[in-house]
Amino acid sequence: MLMHKDLRRSACWQLTIGAALVALALFLLFPGTAEAHAVLLRSDPSQDALLRTAPTEVRLWFSEDLNPALSSAVVVNSHNQRVDTGNAHVSSRDPTELDLGLKANLPPDVYVVVWRSVSNVDGHVLRGSFLFTIAEPNGTVPHLNASAPPPGQDLLGGGNTSSLYTGQIDAVGLFNLVAVTLSELGAIFWVGAQLWRFFVLEAVPTGEGSDHSETEAIVQAMPSRFIHRFAVPTLLALLVANLGVLVGQALFLSNGQWSGALAPSLLLSMVTSSRFGTFWLGREAIILLALAVAFYQLLARRHPAPFERACAWLNLLLGLALFGTMTLSSHAAAVSSNLFLFSVLIDWLHLLGSAFWIGGMFYIVTCYLPLLEQHAPPLRAQSLTTVLPYYSPWAIAGVLLLTITGPFSASFHLTSPAELITTAYGRALLIKIVLVAALLATSAFHVLLLRPRLKKEYGKYAYCLEHLEQSQTNPTAQQTEKASEEPETGIQQRRWARQLKLREKRLTRLTTRLTTVLRWEPLLGVGVLICVGLMNIFAGTLAPTTAQNQTAPTASSTATPKPLTTSATTSDGLFTVTLTVSPNRFGTNTFTVKVSDRQTQRPVTQVGVTLYLNMLDMDMGTEVLNLQPAADGSFSAQGDLTMSGNWSARVQIRTLDNKLHEMQVKFFTPF
Structure with a gap:
């Protein structure tokens, strides 16, 4: 039995390392970029x-x-x-x-x-x-x-359904954020539960030769708890959340009007006329099939063992297929044909890593810790030090997959590192990275510090308990023959009892600390998934939402059009940039940029200048202008301001050492 468990754990580690190497190879060999929308x-x-x-x-x-x-x-x-x-x-x-x-x-x-x-x-x-x-x-x-x-x-x-373009959450954007986050959370939790059953619970030693009968009972009760309390509600929430994803897309088409978004003709057209609709239907079909299995497991009084295991395998396959349909209807599939397979595979591995790590943490909180609370602290410590080590390899596998596939996925949407700061998508990604780092630190704290201390303390507790029991079970005949030793035996028993009580207090404190960390840790996972939802919403044109060093004036809508001139320094403080918009009115305008060294005040001409224009009052997309050098040392190009109102301009300067320097301003364009 033990040899079989060792072989299984060895195979798990081989699979983990293999997946990490495959993802790393794809990351190194197939870099690329892709638009997040049809631009x-x-x-x-x-x-x-x-x-x-x-x-x-x-x-x-x-x-x-x-x-x-x-x-x-x-x-x-x-x-x-x-x-x-x-x-x-x-x-x-x-x-x-x-x-x-x-x-x-x-x-x-x-x-x-x-x-x-x-x-x-x-x-x-x-x-x-x-x-x-x-x-x-x-x-x-x-x-x-x-x-x-x-x-x-x-x-x-x-109209002003602008979350995709301005980085500001409006009603439509908030609805989409909730729908996407619940969809991701529900899928990751449900698939994580299936992974826990096959890769963690089945690896825990049970049956003959096991000294942990209480732990065995907890292990056997966890799948039943998930089936009876969480399977059906999770799948129903997932079904509704995916419907919300479809309605959220319809809201963008109907300018945020609920009556138009809920029109059956529009929704039917969305699911029957595109690849997104096909795979969205695939998601709902998989969820409905999983619901049928969950209802059967919930309502059937007796489950034949072979059929119950078949249901478990079916749930696992459905979960992996659900991840496939989610990937095939996401940004990952919006790449050129030569990168399609690799992008989809990376996104699927990213979801799988999330299920192993974040989904596993949710399973611990919902199905494991509540069962532990029914037992005394020593039994909790015994179970924690027995079960969690079988989860750690798969949590590490999830961390590796997220760490490797995350940057690869980002490379499809970010065209430069500067967009991590200058765009709403990039800032959401940065927050996600910080939260993942916090998750790593928290996991390292309880894996490398709390759990070893708990295991060591439980070993001391078990040692004291063993000697106390031995001192209490001396044969009566021996005690009669050695009556003179009886007081000494009583002293030893009291000593071991005091030691046992002390160890139990320490064990209780460490167990409480570890379960508290495990209980709150998934909140960081929720934050990660919220960031994923924000990245989904803000992926449109990766438009900047704030400006640094703004000096642009504002005007009322009735002001007479006149050229606009404004100056600001780049975010790194190296250059002063002067932007002129002439005549600064609706229609075609000339955009002129002059660049000077901030220290010497001398003009800088050996650079490339690109201008990104974004309408802040309406979702008009992003206009990109490559400015051409002029004889006077400036750079200029013509472009359209397609409506009056508030605009954002991002000037990107590329120097000869291929470094990017950026400046952002906001300005107002009258009629």
Whole structure:
């Protein structure tokens, strides 16, 4: 029996090391980046195009496959009148291309293309717009009326559902955060319970030859406790949470309107017209099947042993399949085809590591510690020092998987280390890293300090108990023959009894301390999963939400448009950056940046400058401008401010040593 257990533990460690090596190899060999949403890459006509003849159609190309039923585009003129033919559709040749016909013979004017992309992979929504202009026959270039409302701003569900883009939690973002967090938490807890049964409880020595009958009873009671108290509620919560994930996506499509988000036609279209919907249905089907098994185990009075074990294996396979469907409908699947398999595998391993570590901690709190409380402290100590060592290898495996796969997953979404600070997604990731580090420190504290002390103290307690029992069970005949030794025997018994009482007090104190740590430790796991939810919400365009060293002025919406000039230092304090926006009004503007050394005040020209523009009042996406050097030492490019209101500008400077330096400002653009 012991040899069999040793072989099993050796196999567990081999599997752990193998998984870690595979994940590490993938991390080193297949780095890459991917967009978290279907981002507009190019268009025809292109952004800010000046045309001599009217086009007959608009074609847009995105970074991901589009949901053909929900992705759309419209075109309006400067008077906010639609000029498209209403036939926006995803190309049958290219699932990343969206085409839209235009009315014949469009007159000279400024036209606004408003688009909405819905990712076919994860269902996330992105909106944006750009301008093109048809010139007069004599070459005159039409302009937008600065005093008129911006055309196209209310089309395709436009509005202030901005959590994906501004990093500020609104009602829609909060709903999505709750749904995603509960979905992750429920799945990790349920799968963690199945892993505990097969990889921990079955490894604990039981049966003949075991001296721990009380521990054996606790081990046998844990699966029953989970089935009768937690299996059905967890799966029901998981079912509802996944429905909430779908409704949360619908809220972005309906501009936060519940009546529109709950419309059966919209929900049906979401689950039948995209890969996200297919795998979402797969999630719900797996959960319903697991619920059927859980209800059978809960209601059936007697469970034949072979059938009960078959149910346990079925639950484990369903849990692993659930992780698969979650991965295939997440950001991990939104990569190029040559990285798809590796990205999905890494994300699946990340979930598996979470189930081993965080899910295992929840199982300890809900199914193990309550059973321990029914016993005296010595029996608690005996059980803790017997059972937990069989969980430690798998907890370490979970830590390794999270540690290795986490940075790999982040590399798909972050384009530079600076985005860890400058973006809402990056800051949520940083907080997650801090919480994981706190979890590691807490786990190390009780694994390397508390548990060895408890085991040592329990050994002393068992030694005292053994000698006290021996002194109390001396044969009566011997005591009669050696009556003169009777007082000495009584003194030894009292001495051992005092020692035993002292050891029991210490054992009680250490046991209480360890169970307290184990009981509160999962709260850090909840914090990690909340960060995962925040990263899911803020992944849209990795837009900055705050600015440092802001000096940008504000103005009312009725102010006369005039060029804006503002200066600020980079976050590392090395450069002073002056940004000029001219004429700073709705439509096409010229963005000029001058860079100077903060110490010498001399202009710096041997650098690359990129400007990231983000609308803070509405989810218009992020416009990226690569500024070109000018003769006067400045850098400039033209770009669109697609509506009036509050904007955020992030200036990124790349020096010759390939280091990035950033400055952020906020500014107001009037009509």
